[in-house]
Every structure is written in C-alpha cells, then in structure tokens.
Amino acid sequence: MEPVKDAIAKRAHVGTIGQYRALYAQSVEDPAGFWAKQAKRLDWFVDPLVVREEEEAEGTVDFSWFGGGKLNAAWNCVDRHVAERGDKTAIIWAKDEVGEYEHISYRRLKQEVCRVANVLRAHGVRKGDRVCIYLPMIPELAFTMLACARIGAIHSIVFAGFSAESLKDRIEDAGAKVLVTANEGLRGGKTIPLKATSDKAVDAVGDLVETMIVVRRTETEVPMKAGRDVWLHEEAARQRLSCPAEWMDAEDPLYILYTSGSTGKPKGVLHTTGGYLTYAAFTHELVFDVHEDDIYACVADIGWVTGHSYIIYGPLANGATTVMFESTPLYPDASRYWRLVDDLGVTIFYTAPTAIRAIERLGDEWVTKTSRKSLRILGTVGEPINPGVWQWYHDVVGNGKCAIVDTWWQTETGGIMISPLPGATPCKPGSATLPLPGIQPVLVDDEGNEVEGNDVRGNLCIKGSWPGQARTIWGDHARFVDVYFTRFPGYYLTGDACRRDEDGYYWITGRIDDVLNVSGHRLGTAEVESALVAHQAVAEAAVVGMPHDVKGTGIHAYCICTPAWEEKDRAEVIDVLKKQVREVIGAIATPDRLMVVPGLPKTRSGKIMRRILRKIAAAEYDDLGDITTLADPSVVEKIVDDHKAGK
Numbered sequence: 270m271e272p273v274k275d276a277i278a279k280r281a282h283v284g285t286i287g288q289y290r291a292l293y294a295q296s297v298e299d300p301a302g303f304w305a306k307q308a309k310r311l312d313w314f315v316d317p318l319v320v321r322e323e324e325e326a327e328g329t330v331d332f333s334w335f336g337g338g339k340l341n342a343a344w345n346c347v348d349r350h351v352a353e354r355g356d357k358t359a360i361i362w363a364k365d366e367v368g369e370y371e372h373i374s375y376r377r378l379k380q381e382v383c384r385v386a387n388v389l390r391a392h393g394v395r396k397g398d399r400v401c402i403y404l405p406m407i408p409e410l411a412f413t414m415l416a417c418a419r420i421g422a423i424h425s426i427v428f429a430g431f432s433a434e435s436l437k438d439r440i441e442d443a444g445a446k447v448l449v450t451a452n453e454g455l456r457g458g459k460t461i462p463l464k465a466t467s468d469k470a471v472d473a474v475g476d477l478v479e480t481m482i483v484v485r486r487t488e489t490e491v492p493m494k495a496g497r498d499v500w501l502h503e504e505a506a507r508q509r510l511s512c513p514a515e516w517m518d519a520e521d522p523l524y525i526l527y528t529s530g531s532t533g534k535p536k537g538v539l540h541t542t543g544g545y546l547t548y549a550a551f552t553h554e555l556v557f558d559v560h561e562d563d564i565y566a567c568v569a570d571i572g573w574v575t576g577h578s579y580i581i582y583g584p585l586a587n588g589a590t591t592v593m594f595e596s597t598p599l600y601p602d603a604s605r606y607w608r609l610v611d612d613l614g615v616t617i618f619y620t621a622p623t624a625i626r627a628i629e630r631l632g633d634e635w636v637t638k639t640s641r642k643s644l645r646i647l648g649t650v651g652e653p654i655n656p657g658v659w660q661w662y663h664d665v666v667g668n669g670k671c672a673i674v675d676t677w678w679q680t681e682t683g684g685i686m687i688s689p690l691p692g693a694t695p696c697k698p699g700s701a702t703l704p705l706p707g708i709q710p711v712l713v714d715d716e717g718n719e720v721e722g723n724d725v726r727g728n729l730c731i732k733g734s735w736p737g738q739a740r741t742i743w744g745d746h747a748r749f750v751d752v753y754f755t756r757f758p759g760y761y762l763t764g765d766a767c768r769r770d771e772d773g774y775y776w777i778t779g780r781i782d783d784v785l786n787v788s789g790h791r792l793g794t795a796e797v798e799s800a801l802v803a804h805q806a807v808a809e810a811a812v813v814g815m816p817h818d819v820k821g822t823g824i825h826a827y828c829i830c831t832p833a834w835e836e837k838d839r840a841e842v843i844d845v846l847k848k849q850v851r852e853v854i855g856a857i858a859t860p861d862r863l864m865v866v867p868g869l870p871k872t873r874s875g876k877i878m879r880r881i882l883r884k885i886a887a888a889e890y891d892d893l894g895d896i897t898t899l900a901d902p903s904v905v906e907k908i909v910d911d912h913k914a915g916k
C-alpha cells in the first residue's frame with residue numbers, strides 16, 4: 270500500500286479516508302439529497318424540481334436527472350466565471366511548435382464562443398441540430414463545442430485521426446448538417462489533411478451537409494467549394510461578441526460521441542446537459558483535488574471522452590485553468606510532457622498508461638533532466654496500468670511526492686467512477702481502488718447474481734443511476750437497452766471483468782466482450798474484421814488482441830485470402846491489408862500483426878475459436894487447450910508454425 274502524502278492531504282477537499290467513507294455512506298443512504306447538493310455547483314436558470322426519475326417497462330429502461338431544471342452548459346463553463354475571474358486563464362493552448370503557448374482568458378473565451386455561436390446561427394443551426402466537429406487540438410475546437418452548447422446544438426466530435434469513411438458514417442448517423450474542420454492539422458511536426466478527408470466524407474453523404482466551416486490552422490491553401498465551404502475567421506469577424514444562451518432542459522442532449530462496441534457499427538453515446546455537467550464538475554474537483562490556483566493539464570485528445578469531460582466541461586465548469594496539448598508525447602523527444610509541465614507550472618497532469626510506457630522505455634534521463642517541481646497530482650486513464658509502470662510514474666515522474674490517481678470510467682459513464690482521492694485513499698499500484706461517492710459498483714456472476722463480500726471476481730456492473738450516465742444511443746434506444754441492461758436486468762453492464770480484493774479495492778482484469786483496448790482506445794474486433802473483408806483480397810478474417818509493450822493490447826489479424834490473391838507476394842498482401850484498415854477506420858486500428866492463413870480454427874458448427882487465436886497471438890503455443898473437436902485441427906498446426914516463423 271502506498272500511503273497518502275501528508276502535504277497533499279493537508280490542503281485536500283477530502284483529506285482522510287474516514288472523510289471519504291463518511292461522504293460515501295451519506296451518498297448511498299440519501300442519493301437524492303447528495304446529488305441535489307452536487308447540482309448546486311452549477312448555475313441554473315430554473316432550479317430542478319426533482320432529482321432522479323427512473324422509468325421501467327417491458328423490455329426498456331429510462332432515467333432522467335434534475336427534471337424541471339433549466340441551464341446552459343456554456344454559460345456554466347464560461348459566462349459565470351467572467352465576473353469573478355474574467356482575467357484568469359481559462360485555456361492554455363500548447364501548440365505543436367515546441368515552447369509556443371497561447372493563453373485565453375475567461376473573458377476572451379466568452380467572446381470567441383459567442384462569435385462562433387453566431388456563425389453557427391447564421392448558417393441555420395438551431396436548438397437540437399447536430400454539428401459534426403472534425404478538428405485537431407486547437408482553441409477553435411473548444412470554442413465550437415461551447416458555441417454548440419450555447420445555442421443548444423448537439424455536437425458530435427470525431428477524432429481527427431479517423432478516416433474519411435469513419436467520418437462519413439458518423440456524419441450520416443448523427444444527421445449533421447454542418448461540419449466544422451480545419452484546412453490541416455499539425456501533430457508531431459506532421460500535417461494532417463483534414464479538409465481533404467472532410468471533402469471525401471461530405472461528398473459521400475449526398476447533400477446532408479449544407480455548410481462546411483473551415484479553420485485555418487496552417488498556411489496551406491485548400492480548395493473551397495462555393496456555396497458550401499466558408500472560413501471560420503472570415504465568418505467570425507462579421508459577428509457580434511455576444512450571443513444569448515439558450516435555456517436548455519436538464520435532459521436536453523449536450524453531445525453525441527461515438528464509441529466501439531462488439532458489433533461493427535460504432536454507437537453514438539448520448540450525454541445530456543444537467544446531469545452530465547454536474548457529474549463532470551463534481552468528479553473533476555474531487556479526483557484531481559482542484560483548487561483555484563492549479564494549472565491543470567489533461568493531455569488526451571478532445572476527440573475522446575476524456576477530453577470532453579476533463580479538458581473542457583469539468584475544468585471549465587469549475588473555473589479552472591486547463592491546457593489543450595496539440596502535440597504528441599515523443600515530439601520532438603521524450604521530454605515533451607515534462608517541458609510542458611515546467612514551462613506552464615502544471616500542478617495536475619492526466620494521461621494514459623500507453624503514453625507513460627512509451628516514455629519509460631526510452632530511459633529516465635528524459636524525465637530527470639526536467640524539474641517537474643510544480644506537480645502535485647498525476648492521473649492515468651484508459652486501461653489498467655501495470656504496477657511497475659505505476660511505480661515508475663510515482664517514483665520518477667512524481668519524484669515520490671505526487672499522488673497517483675488511477676481513474677476507471679467509460680465513454681458511457683460520462684465521468685470517473687472508481688478512483689483514489691489524492692488526499693484520502695492509500696493506493697495499491699494497478700488498482701483503481703474505491704468507488705466515488707454516489708457510485709455503487711457490483712460484481713455479478715454469469716448467472717446474474719450479485720457476488721457479495723471481498724476477495725471475489727465477476728462482471729463489473731453499476732447499481733442504480735448516476736447523473737453522468739449516458740441516456741441512450743443516438744437513434745437506437747433499443748440497442749442501448751440491449752447492450753447495457755439486458756444481460757443482467759437491473760444493472761448497468763460495463764463490459765469489464767473485475768476483482769474486488771480483500772480490502773474491497775477494485776482491479777479491472779479485462780473486457781468480457783470482443784472489444785480491444787488499444788492504447789487506451791476502444792476498438793471492436795468486428796469493426797476491424799469488416800474493414801478487412803471489405804477488401805477483395807479477403808475471404809474471411811478474424812481479429813484478436815495480443816500483448817503489446819506500449820499499446821497494452823495490440824491488434825492481431827488472421828486473414829484467409831480469396832483465390833485470386835492467394836498466390837501473390839505475402840509481404841505485399843499484408844501491406845495492402847494493413848493499409849486497407851487504416852483507410853477504412855483510421856491509423857489507430859492498423860493491425861500490429863497480420864497473418865495470411867489457409868483456414869481458421871472452427872468448431873464443427875462453424876464457430877471461430879477465438880480463444881485459440883488469442884493464444885497463438887500471445888505465442889502461448891503450449892496452452893491451446895483441446896483442439897480435437899475442431900472441424901480441421903491441422904489448420905492450427907499450420908498457423909502455429911507460421912506464427913513461430915514470423916510469417
């Protein structure tokens with residue numbers, strides 16, 4: 270156990286484990302009272318009348334928070350701070366160019382948000398309309414999100430690393446009539462052709478997208494289509510600096526964010542206004558122990574939920590100073606993060622285990638040659654952190670003086686669910702430790718029974734609702750109910766397997782479905798498989814995870830070729846197919862290893878034995894289990910031989 274550090278506990282909002290336990294007990298004994306109090310963190314135009322409502326009927330489920338309440342998320346993240354801290358820096362933009370920063374005060378943020386809101390309005394965007402945002406980590410991304418929130422439009426941000434086809438699918442599914450993009454992105458010194466990708470995606474959705482608003486991030490010229498494409502800076506210059514904030518119902522949608530599931534089609538997770546913002550603000554303050562003078566840096570990309578909740582909505586709702594980091598952890602070298610910390614005096618730093626591993630393997634000196642003396646709290650998210658990597662983060666990056674918060678949560682939970690509190694919770698490296706107040710994790714066995722007590726394992730579920738919970742899947746509530754509430758009725762199913770140890774600490778042990786966690790990002794094996802079989806070279810494909818030193822889980826694909834491609838050069842086919850996945854989904858989905866195989870291990874009824882493929886991918890050849898029941902056991906021998914030979 271790593272004890273809590275006195276210096277951190279002394280000034281923390283929650284400063285002892287006893288205080289945490291008392292707060293937790295209170296939150297589950299009187300959830301309505303507890304959450305009503307948390308909602309008071311926000312400014313409401315009209316106070317809520319009820320805290321929580323749940324509806325259940327044959328085969329469906331529904332819940333809502335803070336009914337009757339009216340508020341605006343942008344107003345809460347921006348306007349209300351202008352009077353008290355108008356000159357305080359809201360956002361520090363850390364540009365891709367080393368050492369270049371831009372500070373944006375709350376006062377200026379309000380003006381920029383209003384201008385973009387007026388631009389959107391001028392192009393016909395109204396309350397409830399969907400705006401797709403395909404931008405890199407530049408301030409205009411924050412302005413646009415908050416501008417949508419201001420006028421009641423629903424934003425759908427697509428990570429700028431996704432392909433044209435992924436972008437097209439998301440634009441189409443959300444029915445977005447406006448796309449906001451940039452001429453180019455800049456990341457790690459490389460340019461990303463966002464406008465060209467956007468053109469491809471938009472051309473493929475017919476006339477759905479009426480307007481493409483383009484931010485000029487670089488000097489590169491791009492073709493602009495007359496009547497459709499406009500420059501943001503030209504449009505904004507024409508607009509007023511003020512724009513009224515729509516009074517939104519607590520349950521009005523705030524945003525859609527797509528995430529992978531176990532089928533090929535990504536799900537548009539929907540978050541609403543009052544509950545989500547309450548939960549983002551509450552968890553941000555508690556888990557990161559945020560105080561007025563903190564400089565807070567979450568180096569995730571806003572294209573993922575971490576960026577939504579913990580770069581923008583949580584920190585800004587709390588009036589904090591938040592960093593937007595445009596670059597990568599290794600550009601120009603492995604000191605980049607710590608140079609950022611020293612340049613800005615960062616006190617709270619939040620990243621993913623995959624980034625920590627990528628830096629750790631390059632040697633301590635990249636870290637130790639920087640000061641990092643401003644740091645107080647170090648966070649991680651996205652996947653289990655190896656205990657050794659946790660220790661390195663603690664000892665080397667944190668100089669043994671910082672609290673580590675290993676935060677477990679999901680796109681669907683809206684915010685952190687299980688995490689230590691920096692001033693209160695003794696840590697065990699590798700465990701996300703204990704649930705936050707108001708959150709009731711349970712372990713459920715495969716028959717649906719709650720597993721009581723400690724030193725037990727099960728499917729991690731959450732009992733009851735919490736304000737940040739996703740309300741539906743855009744356009745498909747039945748799928749929402751089916752994926753999360755059907756296998757174990759009465760609980761929210763997370764999809765993670767988990768152990769609760771003898772002290773009641775939670776340890777995430779992996780996924781229970783066909784979802785891979787690659788560098789902290791969720792990817793469905795079915796998505797990668799369908800990208801592969803969409804190519805004429807592939808007759809059949811199976812994708813599994815494999816251990817990967819940096820990514821945590823890598824992608825291993827097995828493909829059976831079509832006759833015309835069987836005789837072609839193997840290396841060439843492999844290249845073509847890796848490129849295929851990159852083009853269909855995006856670089857994050859590129860298989861780390863792809864094998865062309867003569868067949869797949871199948872049962873006599875035709876079911877692919879993924880268990881065997883996973884073992885081979887992990888090079889655990891002696892542990893394949895019983896293969897005699899396979900339709901053709903010889904296939905396995907051939908795959909094993911080829912795998913050993915590195916083919």
Ligand code: WT7
Pocket residue numbers: 528574575649650651652653654675676677678679680681701763764765777779780786789790791
């Ligand atoms: C899945 C959710 C939440 C933002 C980033 C990912 C895994 C997340 C942890 C952690 C172990 C973790 C889980 C979860 N995960 N955080 N601290 N320890 N596993 O969001 O893409 O929705 O993925 O990430 O498997 O279900 P996401």
